[in-house]
Every structure is written in C-alpha cells, then in structure tokens.
Amino acid sequence: MDLRARLALLFLAAGLLLGLSNVLLYRSNDRLVEDMRWVMHSHLVRKEIGAVELAAHDMSASMRDLVLTRRENAVNEYVDARERMHVSVERVKQLVADHRAQGDNVQKLIALAATRRETMDRLLHTQQRDPAAALSLINQGSDREGIADFTALIQAMHEIEGNLLGERESATRASVARTQLLLVVAAVTAIALLGLCLILVWREQRRRQITEASLREAAIALEAALTESRGLSSALRQLGEMAEMLQSCQSISEAYAVARATLPALLGGSAGTVQTINASQNLVETALEWGEPAIARETLFAPEACLAIRRGQPYPPAGAQVVLHCQHLHDSAAASPAQYLCVPLSAQGAAFGILHVSCAGPIDASLRRDCIAAAEQLSLSLANLRLQDSLRTQSIRDPLTGLFNRRYLEASLPRELQRAERRQSDLSVLMLDIDHFKRFNDTQGHDAGDALLAQVGVVLAQVARSEDIVCRYGGEEFTLVLLDTDLDQALGRAEQVRRAIAAIDVSHRRVHLGRVTCSIGLASYPPHGNTPADLIARADRALYLAKESGRDRVEAARAVV
Numbered sequence: 336m337d338l339r340a341r342l343a344l345l346f347l348a349a350g351l352l353l354g355l356s357n358v359l360l361y362r363s364n365d366r367l368v369e370d371m372r373w374v375m376h377s378h379l380v381r382k383e384i385g386a387v388e389l390a391a392h393d394m395s396a397s398m399r400d401l402v403l404t405r406r407e408n409a410v411n412e413y414v415d416a417r418e419r420m421h422v423s424v425e426r427v428k429q430l431v432a433d434h435r436a437q438g439d440n441v442q443k444l445i446a447l448a449a450t451r452r453e454t455m456d457r458l459l460h461t462q463q464r465d466p467a468a469a470l471s472l473i474n475q476g477s478d479r480e481g482i483a484d485f486t487a488l489i490q491a492m493h494e495i496e497g498n499l500l501g502e503r504e505s506a507t508r509a510s511v512a513r514t515q516l517l518l519v520v521a522a523v524t525a526i527a528l529l530g531l532c533l534i535l536v537w538r539e540q541r542r543r544q545i546t547e548a549s550l551r552e553a554a555i556a557l558e559a560a561l562t563e564s565r566g567l568s569s570a571l572r573q574l575g576e577m578a579e580m581l582q583s584c585q586s587i588s589e590a591y592a593v594a595r596a597t598l599p600a601l602l603g604g605s606a607g608t609v610q611t612i613n614a615s616q617n618l619v620e621t622a623l624e625w626g627e628p629a630i631a632r633e634t635l636f637a638p639e640a641c642l643a644i645r646r647g648q649p650y651p652p653a654g655a656q657v658v659l660h661c662q663h664l665h666d667s668a669a670a671s672p673a674q675y676l677c678v679p680l681s682a683q684g685a686a687f688g689i690l691h692v693s694c695a696g697p698i699d700a701s702l703r704r705d706c707i708a709a710a711e712q713l714s715l716s717l718a719n720l721r722l723q724d725s726l727r728t729q730s731i732r733d734p735l736t737g738l739f740n741r742r743y744l745e746a747s748l749p750r751e752l753q754r755a756e757r758r759q760s761d762l763s764v765l766m767l768d769i770d771h772f773k774r775f776n777d778t779q780g781h782d783a784g785d786a787l788l789a790q791v792g793v794v795l796a797q798v799a800r801s802e803d804i805v806c807r808y809g810g811e812e813f814t815l816v817l818l819d820t821d822l823d824q825a826l827g828r829a830e831q832v833r834r835a836i837a838a839i840d841v842s843h844r845r846v847h848l849g850r851v852t853c854s855i856g857l858a859s860y861p862p863h864g865n866t867p868a869d870l871i872a873r874a875d876r877a878l879y880l881a882k883e884s885g886r887d888r889v890e891a892a893r894a895v896v
C-alpha cells in the first residue's frame with residue numbers, strides 16, 4: 336500500500352475516532368450539565384426551604400416585637416415575612432414537584448405554614464384589639480404553637496434535599512471524571528494518530544531522500560561511465576588506427592615509427608619506452624621512447640631485471656601490494672610503485688620485449704587497460720614482422736655463413752647491372768673458390784669444413800663495403816658483386832680479399848687447422864659482358880684459370896675481342 340493510501344486510511348481512522356470521541360464527549364457533557372443542573376436545583380430547594388424557615392422565624396420575631404415593644408413598623412415586617420413565607424412555600428412546591436417524598440412533605444409544609452399564618456394572624460388581631468391579651472398569649476407561648484412540627488418538617492426536608500444534593504454532586508463528579516477521561520483519550524488518540532502521520536511522512540521523506548541520493552549517485556556513476564565510455568571509444572579508435580597502420584608496416588623499423596607516432600597520444604600523460612630483447616637473448620635494448628620519465632630507468636638491462644618479462648604478465652599487478660620492483664628502474668620506483676607499468680611484448684607465450692610507461696601520478700585503470708591493449712597490438716605486429724624478417728632472411732640468406740644465397744644473387748645482379756647501365760657506371764663480379772677444400776674436408780672432417788666456410792663468410796662480410804653484394808654461390812664457392820667498381824679497382828679489391836682469406840687462422844673446437852687459400856676469378860661490366868650470365872661465366876672461367884695457374888691467386892677474365 337502506498338503512502339497516500341496509508342495516510343488516507345489513517346486520516347479516516349483518525350476522523351472516525353475523533354468523531355466518536357466527540358459524540359461521547361458531547362453526550363458526557365450533556366450529562367454533566369444535567370447533573371450540575373440537578374445540583375443547582377437541590378441548592379435552590381435548600382435555599383427556598385431555608386427561606387421558608389427564615390420567613391417563619393421572621394414572622395414570630397416581628398410578632399413578638401410588635402406585642403412586646405409595639406413598634407409600629409413591626410406590623411409591616413410581619414406582613415412582609417408572612418408574604419415571603421407564602422412565596423417561598425410556593426416555590427418549594429414547584430421545585431420539588433418531581434420528587435414524591437419532598438412533594439408529600441411540601442403538602443405538610445403548606446398545611447403547617449397555613450397553620451402558622453392563622454396562629455400569627457389571630458395574635459395580630461388580638462394585639463390590635465387587646466394588646467394586654469396579646470402579651471398574655473405571648474407569655475403563654477401561643478405564638479409557638481405548631482413551631483416544633485414546622486421546624487421538624489423543615490429539618491426533614493433539608494435532610495432529604497441534602498442527601499439528594501450529595502447524590503447529585505457524586506453523579507456530577509463522576510460525569511466530570513468521565514468527561515475528563517474522554518478528553519484525555521481523545522487527546523491521546525489524536526496525538527497518537529498525528530504522531531503516526533508524522534512518522535509516515537518522515538519515513539516517506541527519508542525514503543525520498545535515500546531515493547534522491549541513490550539517483551544522484553546513479554547519475555554520477557552514469558556520468559563516470561559515459562566519460563569512461565567516451566575515453567574507451569577514443570582509445571579504441573586510436574588503437575584501431577594504430578593496429579591498421581601496424582598492419583601495413585613492412586619492417587620492424589616502420590612498426591616502431593608507427594608506435595612512436597601513436598603511443599604518446601594513446602597513453603596520454605605518460606612517458607614510456609618500447610624495449611626488446613636482443614638476438615643473443617641477453618640484453619633488453621631500447622627501441623623507442625617518448626616523454627620525460629617519472630621514474631628513471633635503464634636503457635640497457637638483462638631480461639631478468641624486468642618482472643613483467645619474468646612473469647610473462649603486466650607488472651605491477653592491478654590492486655596487489657607491490658613488494659618487489661623491476662630492477663631496470665631506479666630506486667624511486669620503490670617510493671611510487673603505482674606510477675609505472677611494464678607490459679610484456681610476447682609471441683607464442685614467450686616475452687620478446689616490454690612496453691613500459693611511467694606517470695607523475697598513479698596509473699589509473701583506463702591507462703592500464705590502454706597500455707595492455709597497445710602492448711597486445713604491438714606484440715602481434717612485431718611478432719609478425721619478426722617472423723616475416725626471419726622468413727625473408729631464410730629465403731635470401733645462406734644459413735651457414737649468413738651471406739646472401741645464390742637465389743638472391745640471381746635476383747639482384749640483373750637489377751644492379753641495369754642500374755649500372757642506366758648510370759653508366761662500372762660493376763665487377765668476383766668468383767671465389769677455396770683451394771683444396773675437398774682435401775680439408777676429408778682430413779679435418781665435414782664439421783671443420785663448415786667452420787671454415789663460416790669464417791670465410793665473416794671475413795668476406797668484413798672486407799666488403801656496405802653497397803657490395805656478398806653471396807655464397809654454392810659449396811665452397813663465393814661471389815662478390817662490387818658496385819661502381821671497374822676492372823682495375825676490382826683487381827685491387829680481389830687481391831685484398833685473397834690476402835684476407837689467406838690470413839685466416841682456421842680453428843675448430845679450439846684446434847688450429849692451419850692456413851687456407853683461395854682462388855679468385857673476376858669479370859667486369861662493361862669490358863667482359865653486359866648480362867649476368869656473361870659476367871658469371873667469364874668470372875668462373877677466370878677462376879678456372881687461377882686454379883690452373885697454381886691457385887691462391889686472382890685472375891681477370893680475358894677482354895672480349
């Protein structure tokens with residue numbers, strides 16, 4: 336039942352109760368008025384009986400006064416007392432008409448009063464005719480004839496009326512008490528109902544206040560949710576843009592450029608860095624950074640120094656008490672554990688780096704969420720690009736020496752020749768073969784042969800310029816494409832290579848295997864040909880000549896006639 340219905344019911348009950356108590360009060364009041372009227376009536380009766388007695392007494396006194404003193408005014412006083420007694424007797428008669436006993440007494444009183452008047456009237460006549468005879472009658476007590484009966488009757492009537500008065504006063508007191516009780520009951524009931532109404536209204540008001548407070552809280556929560564949702568949608572949009580851009584990256588450096596451009600805005604208010612574990616898996620290196628770090632950090636550190644890398648999970652964990660700190664952060668991290676976050680960059684469950692952020696204040700839930708989401712995107716993209724890099728490397732590199740393979744040579748030599756043709760520049764091809772490699776293999780073992788090939792690869796990479804293309808052509812044969820290099824320059828470079836190979840002190844499993852030499856044949860564009868096949872064939876033939884001529888030497892192709 337709602338408040339309005341309850342209040343209506345309560346007011347109805349209050350109305351009924353107050354109406355009932357008013358009716359009872361009204362009736363009780365009527366009764367009280369009636370009782371009081373009867374009390375007044377008894378008082379009046381007693382007063383009139385007293386008036387009759389007084390008039391009778393005055394009649395006797397004035398008669399005696401007349402007879403004894405002959406005072407003229409005494410006659411008038413007698414007449415007045417006589418009249419008063421008559422009037423009072425008549426009044427008493429009217430007043431007690433409702434009461435049988437008093438009614439009977441009144442009849443006697445009328446008779447006795449009449450007798451008293453006759454006795455006194457006779458004495459008055461005697462006084463007027465013969466004062467001495469009147470005096471004699473007074474002295475004989477004639478004036479007191481019937482006075483005893485009269486007085487006794489008056490006493491009896493007084494007593495009856497006194498009893499009646501007592502009863503009526505008791506009834507009046509009872510009426511007063513009843514009325515008072517009713518008044519108290521009505522007042523208490525009214526106060527109780529009023530109190531109940533007040534309690535209901537107060538409870539309703541309290542309920543409304545609570546409802547309003549919860550509505551206000553809900554509105555605040557809604558506003559916060561909206562703000563968070565706006566922030567979330569903005570972060571999602573930025574993350575989406577970053578993911579889209581990362582997808583179009585073809586190299587890790589491009590991915591870092593995208594990350595450098597998007598992370599500062601996405602992780603607003605923070606400073607951060609993306610750091611990756613190097614190929615040797617022993618150092619974490621800085622790939623990119625932004626902002627002024629709130630906590631000083633190392634740019635190069637061991638992977639174990641980062642708890643996020645160790646645990647494979649963001650660190651510090653959300654809401655947990657931080658006891659340990661990442662060792663790549665300086666001591667200030669201990670004083671402000673909530674101000675930094677390291678999120679591992681991982682692929683197939685293995686961490687290959689971290690996204691680290693730090694703030695001047697505590698890192699809030701939304702920044703934490705965005706960091707984790709950004710790290711996921713970066714992980715996916717970087718892992719993908721690393722895989723692509725690795726596949727690309729596998730497809731163009733020789734796994735033993737790390738040099739380009741023959742496939743790469745066959746793809747790049749035509750391109751470089753075209754470019755040389757366009758630029759009208761020179762280009763030379765060196766074919767290099769290790770001397771008596773079979774013998775080396777046979778005497779030192781195949782593994783030692785592999786080690787030698789790897790060392791030759793290292794030396795060739797060292798002596799080559801950055802623009803040179805150094806390939807393992809196959810077996811123990813190597814090819815160097817020297818850009819912008821004419822025949823003379825190529826002869827010089829070839830000699831330099833030969834000496835470098837000859838200088839290798841070959842060792843395998845800490846065992847020195849002696850020296851090794853190589854033979855080199857070279858051909859140049861334009862003098863020896865203008866197609867890759869021509870240049871390779873002529874360089875190969877020059878190599879054959881070098882072998883034939885005793886090995887450990889450089890031979891140039893014969894000029895085309």
Ligand SMILES: Nc1nc2c(ncn2[C@@H]2O[C@H](COP(=O)(O)OP(=O)(O)OP(=O)(O)O)[C@@H](O)[C@H]2O)c(=O)[nH]1
Nearest residue numbers: 768769770771772773774776781782784785810811
């Ligand atoms: N260990 C090792 N040996 C290889 C590899 N590829 C080719 N060989 C060996 O290289 C040797 C090449 O020998 P040959 O071409 O006959 O000539 P050579 O012994 O180098 O002698 P010359 O070229 O005449 O000086 C062969 O025994 C091959 O088995 C490789 O990847 N590793």
